[in-house]
Amino acid sequence: MKKNPVYILCCILAFGCSIDLNKGITISKEEAMLREQVNNDYQHPVYHASPPVYTMGDPNGLIQYKGVYHLFYQNHRPLHDSVSNTHWGHFTSTDLFHWKEQPVAISPEDTWKQCYSGSTVIYNDKPVAFFTGLSDKYPEVPCIAFSKDDDLNDWEQYEKNPIIAERPVGLPGGGFRDPYTWREGNRVFMALASSTNIGGAVLLYSSEDLVNWKYHGPLYQGVIEPGGEGELFECPSFYSFSNGLYILSYNKLYSINGKIAPARRPVYMVGRYENYKFTPEYQADLDLFNESWAPQTFKDEKGRYIQFALSWCGRTDDAGWHGVQTMPRHVTMGDDNRLRFRPAGEHQSLLHNHRNYGGMKITQSDKNLLKDLKGDCMKLRVVFEPGFDAKKLGLIVRKSDDGKEFTRIFYDKEEKRMVADRTHGGAEGSIYKNDRFERGQVELSEKEPLVIEVFLDKSIIEVFVNDDVAAGITRVFPSKNSLGIDLFSEGGSVVVRSVDAWDIEL
Numbered sequence: 001m002k003k004n005p006v007y008i009l010c011c012i013l014a015f016g017c018s019i020d021l022n023k024g025i026t027i028s029k030e031e032a033m034l035r036e037q038v039n040n041d042y043q044h045p046v047y048h049a050s051p052p053v054y055t056m057g058d059p060n061g062l063i064q065y066k067g068v069y070h071l072f073y074q075n076h077r078p079l080h081d082s083v084s085n086t087h088w089g090h091f092t093s094t095d096l097f098h099w100k101e102q103p104v105a106i107s108p109e110d111t112w113k114q115c116y117s118g119s120t121v122i123y124n125d126k127p128v129a130f131f132t133g134l135s136d137k138y139p140e141v142p143c144i145a146f147s148k149d150d151d152l153n154d155w156e157q158y159e160k161n162p163i164i165a166e167r168p169v170g171l172p173g174g175g176f177r178d179p180y181t182w183r184e185g186n187r188v189f190m191a192l193a194s195s196t197n198i199g200g201a202v203l204l205y206s207s208e209d210l211v212n213w214k215y216h217g218p219l220y221q222g223v224i225e226p227g228g229e230g231e232l233f234e235c236p237s238f239y240s241f242s243n244g245l246y247i248l249s250y251n252k253l254y255s256i257n258g259k260i261a262p263a264r265r266p267v268y269m270v271g272r273y274e275n276y277k278f279t280p281e282y283q284a285d286l287d288l289f290n291e292s293w294a295p296q297t298f299k300d301e302k303g304r305y306i307q308f309a310l311s312w313c314g315r316t317d318d319a320g321w322h323g324v325q326t327m328p329r330h331v332t333m334g335d336d337n338r339l340r341f342r343p344a345g346e347h348q349s350l351l352h353n354h355r356n357y358g359g360m361k362i363t364q365s366d367k368n369l370l371k372d373l374k375g376d377c378m379k380l381r382v383v384f385e386p387g388f389d390a391k392k393l394g395l396i397v398r399k400s401d402d403g404k405e406f407t408r409i410f411y412d413k414e415e416k417r418m419v420a421d422r423t424h425g426g427a428e429g430s431i432y433k434n435d436r437f438e439r440g441q442v443e444l445s446e447k448e449p450l451v452i453e454v455f456l457d458k459s460i461i462e463v464f465v466n467d468d469v470a471a472g473i474t475r476v477f478p479s480k481n482s483l484g485i486d487l488f489s490e491g492g493s494v495v496v497r498s499v500d501a502w503d504i505e506l
Contacts, residue, residue, distance in 0.1 A: 025103050038320045042480045043459040046377050047350060047506055049091055049099050049308075049325040051075070056323035058235060058294035059308040060088055061105075061120040061129050063152075064301050069093045070152050071308065071325070072105055072129075074117060086114040088131065090153070095346045096306070096328040098506060103153050106145050111135055111161065117235055117294065118142070121181040121188055123210060127152060130179040130190065133162055140177040141165060142192060144210060164205065168215050172197040178235045180296070191219055191236045193250065199223040200233035200252060204276055216276035220248055220269075235266075235294040238278070239305060241333045246273040249286060249295055265290050266309065270337055284338065288440045288463060288472025289420045292326055305331040306344060311460065311473045326473050327455065327462055340468035343455070350504045351379060357499035362393070362489040370499065374483040376456050377504050382487065383497040384450040388413075391491030395454055397461065398425065398476055399484030407476050408488070409463055411450055417441050418452075418465055418472065425476035442470050449497065457504070 027035065035053045038044055049071055050056060057074030064070070075089035090102040106115045106129060118131035126147050133143040141162035148154040167176050173196035180191045188210060192203045196218075204219035219238070224231045234251035241247075249268040266287060269280035286295050287309065295309035307329045315322050328344040357370065376398065384393060394410025408421040417440040442465055444450060453464040462473045487496060 025101065034320045041319060041321070043315070043319070043477055044321065045324055045457045045460050047097050047504055048327060048457050048460055051089070051321050051323065052101055053321055055321070056089065056310070056325065058117045058310050059296045059325060060117050060131070062296050062298040062306070062308060063120045063127060064298075065127055065152060066150055067094065067301065069096055069300070071099065073325070075104070086116060088115060088129070095349070096344050097346055097350060102151070105129070105152065106131055106155050106157070109157055112143070116140070117178045119180045119296065121183060123188060128210065129155060130181050132177040132179065138162060138165070140175070142176070142179040142190065160211075163211065164213050167194070168203065173201070175232055180236045180238060182238065191238050193233045193236055195232040196221065200231055202233055202236045202248065202250065219276065220278045220280070222252070235296065237295065237297040239297055239299070240273070243333065245270055245333065245337060246278060247297075247339065248278050248280070249297065251293060266293060266295050268339060270339070282337065285439065285441075288418050288442075288465070288470050289474045290439050291472070291474045297331060307331050307341070311475060324460060329471060332468070341464065341471035342468045343464065350506065351502035352505050353503040355501045359498060360496050361493060362487055362496060363493045364489055364491070366489070367486065369487050370485050373485045373501055375485065375501075375503060376458055376483055378456050379502045379504060380454040380456070380485065381500040382452050385495040385497050386447050386449050388494035389492035390489040390494045393450070393489045393494045394452060394487070396484070396486040396488055397454060397456060398478045398482045399486060400479060400482040401484065405478045405482045406484070407461060407478075409452065409454055409461065410488070411442065411444075411452070416443050418463065418470065420461065420463070420472065420474045422474065422476050426478035426482070440472065455504075
C-alpha cells in the first residue's frame with residue numbers, strides 16, 4: 001500500500017508537480033510531505049486498515065467482487081475539513097489484511113457538496129453504490145453510482161440523482177441517510193437511517209429497477225425514553241441467519257442542547273422480520289468499550305458475515321491522519337441467539353515467532369511475570385482458570401520501563417465487565433479519565449475459564465473475550481519505547497492456564 005516516501009518526496013521536489021502513486025492516484029507536494037510524516041509515525045497501525053494520509057471515516061460499500069475485497073470509506077481532504085469535499089476513499093485486498101490504496105471512488109460532482117455513507121449491491125451482475133448526497137437543495141438524500149469496471153475504480157453517478165428526493169409525506173422528524181441495501185429475489189431493498197417525533201427509526205424501501213421506489217413504512221421504530229433506542233439512528237445494517245433470526249445494527253444518538261451526547265453507541269438487535277417490520281427480541285452493544293462507530297456487515301464469497309467499524313482515533317490534525325478500521329470481524333450467532341465476534345481467520349497467516357509461557361499462579365503482589373515479553377504489534381492469548389477469587393484480573397500492555405505509562409485490560413468480577421483502563425495510557429491524544437461502568441458487560445459462570453485475546457497494533461488495542469463472546473477496540477498513544485507486557489491480579493489470586501504470544505508482520 002505504501003511506496004518509499006523518500007522516493008515520492010524527491011520526485012515531487014525535483015519536478016515541482018504532482019506524481020502518480022498508483023494508476024489514477026496523483027498527489028501534490030504538500031500531500032507527499034504529509035505522507036512521509038504519516039509513514040514515519042510510530043503510532044500509525046500496521047495491520048488494521050488505516051489511511052495513508054488524511055482521514056478514514058465510516059466504512060462504506062463493503063463488498064467482495066470477483067475474489068477481491070473492497071473497503072470504501074468516508075474521506076475528508078484536507079484533514080481538518082469535515083464539512084466539504086467528503087468522498088469515498090477506496091482500498092482493495094485479497095485477504096482482508098493486506099490493503100492496497102486505490103483512486104478515490106465517488107466524489108462530489110457539480111450537484112453534490114458531499115458524498116457520505118452508504119453501501120453496495122449487485123444489480124445486473126454489476127456493483128451499484130448507494131451513497132448519501134448533500135447539496136444546497138437536498139440536506140441528505142439517497143443517490144446511486146454505477147461501476148464501469150471490474151476493479152471498481154471507475155464510477156458513473158446517476159444523472160437523475162437523488163433516487164428518492166424527500167422523506168415520506170406526513171412523516172415528522174429528520175434524517176434520511178446512510179442507505180443499506182440487499183437483494184430479495186428481483187427486488188433491491190434499502191434501509192435508511194432516520195428519526196421521527198417519537199424516536200430514531202429505520203425506513204424501508206424497495207425497487208425492481210433502482211429508479212422507482214416503494215415505501216413500506218419504518219422497518220423499525222424506536223422510542224426516546226430512559227434505556228430507549230435514542231432520538232436518531234445512523235448507519236444501519238440488516239441481515240439474517242439460517243435460523244430465521246434477523247440482525248439490525250445501527251448507531252444510536254442522543255443530543256443535549258443540540259449537541260451529540262456521550263450516550264451514543266453502536267448496538268445490535270436480534271429479532272423477527274415479517275411484513276416489512278422488524279420486531280426485536282434482544283439488544284446488546286456491538287463494542288465492549290464503545291470506541292467504535294458505524295459498523296457495517298456484508299457477506300463474502302465464502303458465505304461469512306464480515307464486519308468493519310470505524311475506531312475513534314484521538315489523533316490531532318497535525319499528525320496528518322485520523323481514524324482506523326477495526327480488524328475484520330467474522331460475525332456468527334451462538335446457541336443463545338446472541339452475536340459472536342472473531343477476528344477473520346486470515347489473520348493467522350500474519351502470526352510469527354510463537355512463544356508459550358505455560359501455567360502460573362498470580363497473587364496481588366506478583367509483578368514482572370512476563371519481563372522478557374515486549375512488543376507493540378502482536379497477538380496475546382491468556383487463559384485464566386475458572387473459580388478465581390481475584391476481584392480484577394487481566395493484562396498490562398504498552399508499559400514503560402519506569403512504570404509511568406501502561407494500559408490495563410481486565411475483567412472486573414464484581415461488576416461483571418471487561419475494562420480498558422487507559423488512564424495511564426499516554427499523554428498524547430484523547431485518553432479518557434472517567435470510567436464508564438455501563439460498558440463492557442460480560443458474565444462468566446463459576447465453571448467457565450476466562451480467555452482474553454489482545455491484538456496490539458501500535459496505537460490500537462483490540463480485545464476478544466472467550467474466543468467469540470464479545471469484542472472491543474480502543475486507542476492509546478504511549479511513548480515509542482513503552483513495550484512492556486505483564487499479568488496482574490487484584491483482591492485475590494488466579495491460576496493462569498497458559499500465555500501465548502505471537503509477533504504480527506504483514
